[in-house]
Amino acid sequence: MPELPEVEAGRKIAERALRGRTIAHVNTVQDTIVYHKIPPRKLAAALTGRTVLAVHRKGKQLWFELDRTPWPGFHFGMTGSFHAYDAEEDRPTFWKIEMLSTEGHRLAMVNKRRLGRIRLFDDPLREEPVASLGFDPLYEMRDAKKFAESVFKRKVAIKALLLDQSFAAGVGNWIADEVLYQARVAPQRRTDQLGKKEIGAIRSCLKRVIRRAVEVDADADRFPRTWLFHHRWGKKESAVTARGEKIRFATIGGRTTAWVPERQV
DNA sequence: CTCAGTGTTCAGTG
């Protein structure tokens, strides 16, 4: 379920498990898709004996800062996550890589559907896919003027823009829908035809939704009850929000989009 | 059995 808040939760898990610690051993599986053409041996060699100085995130991309390059990069795809544990028998299913600290802490990346990727970076911020990411709405939200300018110069449906990682890094399908619902803007509205007030509302809702989701470590049960999130799944004809508003579904920006016509103009 | 799906990328069209 990885959009920015889920990936940020993963970043914290990785830091808690490995920050300041040295990787004593790396277990790998054979998976050419997730490993993205890196031979398991090469990956293990890059990590073994290294100290994890920090775990960084931009948008949905994660990477470890080690005491020596190359640094490993992780993308969760549709189904990835990090799991921390101590005992080998707690190793989760669908694990793709497991890193052990010298103290015996273990961190595994899990990737059930194999759309995730593991990479090696020499300089992540200057290399793809991190280099072409837009601003991270948690760490580096644009000020109102810059935000409005960057929205205005595009000519796409606002939903499609929010999903564009080179615009706002880390926004995925449910966050885009949630932001537009709270900002009262219909997803198919074109970016060059939005009013200043609407763009301002989108900006503040984006900030608020992401902050809130990160605060609760992306635990959906703790998202506010008023959020569209809790009612948007399943494309049910009868779907309504907590306020009783009817939810409609359509494909916009290539993704299933949920919105409330009576609220979003 | 069918199909949708919290993501990304690429080919093809206009």
Add this chain to the structure above:
DNA sequence: TCACTGAACACTGA
């Protein structure tokens, strides 16, 4: 160049 669509990737769970 830009905007947009559809397909591909992969595989589970409803």
